[in-house]
Amino acid sequence: MSVEYKHTILVKHVMRKVSPVCESDTLRDVALYMIKEAAPVIAVVENEIVKGVIYIQDLIDPFIPDYFNYLSDFRFVKTFGYLDSEVFSGYFKSLFLAHDIMREQFDYVEPEDSILKAMFYMHRKNITGIVVIEDGKYKGIVSRFDLIGRLYGTDTD
């Protein structure tokens, strides 16, 4: 099967509108919303200004002890004893807000950009979605699934 491109596909052709969240939203609310919207990334907006973004993988971070970064492998562990019960007790979930884990430095694309730019960022930064911003205002997101759908012709004009 081959795919024919008649014109440059722009971000605005594949992006979708997903409402942003606020800095004071709890992680639980953010997580449930991202699951409902199938959004791999979400913008954190305050007074119409994009303050940061949260990727779906960022929602796992509060559960992982910081010192785990020093360990290269966990093949030798099956269950984590007291650490398991602590992590799954909901302790971390109750403490964190969107502001606590959002990334303030982030990549974005504009609606008139080619989707190749979005693809590049996703590939290079290993992220599954990217926010769309125009003139400093949040416009929507593009997910990897949106791109794949467009590239492989399952989501054509």
Next chain:
Amino acid sequence: MELILISIFLFVYVLIIIERWHRTSIVFFFSTILIILGFLTPKEAWNFVDFNTLGLLLGMMIMVSFFKRTGLFEFLAIKSVKVARGNIFILFVLFFILTGVVSSLLDNVTTVLLITPVSILVADMIGVSPYPFLVGEILSSNIGGTATLIGDPPNIMIGSATGLSFIDFLLNLGPVVIIISIVVILYFKFVVGKRFSLKGSFDPAIVSLEPQKAIKDWGLLKRTLSVFTLVLLGFFTHDLLNIPPSIVALFGASLLLILTKVHPEDYLKEVEWTTLFFFAGLFILVGALENAGIMEMVSEHILNITSNFKLLVFIILLTSAVISGIIDNIPFVAATIPVIFSIMNKMHYPNSEVLWWALALGSCLGGNATLIGASANVVVAGISEKTRTPVTFRNYLKHGIPVTIISIVISALYLYLRYFI
């Protein structure tokens, strides 16, 4: 001119302490300044660089990068949990011994980088504070590293300058290191054990660990251990074979590169080149002092204060311990080596190598006094910041200083009983 040179050296030392710039950049820069100012010719500078020390460090660094990829130390740490059979204090002792033994054979920083995160994980898994394990590992890395020629950079420098062999270090420093380790373990058991919650037990059943799976590459492990065994054999016999330890280490490193058929770049990029450049620059700086006769002057001043051999030994032990606890011991050891040589040339003491043992003991064990006394201490402190019980400078002093005092007292007694009676 001597005054300018001494001022430059002291200025360099101060810059290293305040850490405004990286220490390697500092010595690199000032070593070229000294050549430009005519204190040394380029050829003289080159001759002062101790390539035996650099070669030994390089060879060991390459071998360590192979070890890191095997998962061996994680395996040993996890195995310790099984061996401890639920006894928290025994687990502490096993981690202490493991850190000490590995530190005596490989560099302290890599040792703690590999063992400390696993010990924190295990402590979290069994529901105890990792704090005592972290403090124990800091202390043990410096104590263990004192025992051998290759365990700590000061020993490497002393061995290279003096020709003292691997066996010389082991036979002269090994016994006192073992004694100090036992005493420190007893200190943890009877003095601080209760406060540290090292008494009691944990339920081994809640910890689901499979040590075998910690080994990432069995083939690489076999090759690395085989070559390392050969290298150790080389260290034990290098004096007989008349091969410098640096060549033994470089042989081991190159043999591993051949046997594993890896791309050398993958391993060479893990070499701490900044450390090697730091040493090279330092040798040039100290060489300039030597060239200008300043070390002779310093040794004369010291001998004017006392020429009593026993007193000199204890002064060196104490001075190097105090300085090493506060600031970087490597420049101090680099500067002290030619001073001791000068003293020995003047006085011709019998059994004068005791001066070297005093310098090695003081400069290695002194690093335990404060959290900034040694690089391994700083590394463990950094990792501990990611836990809920970080090792802070002030809290560490409560254990670092008593243990250092204990270590130096034992060292002094040992030197006296072994060499002066």
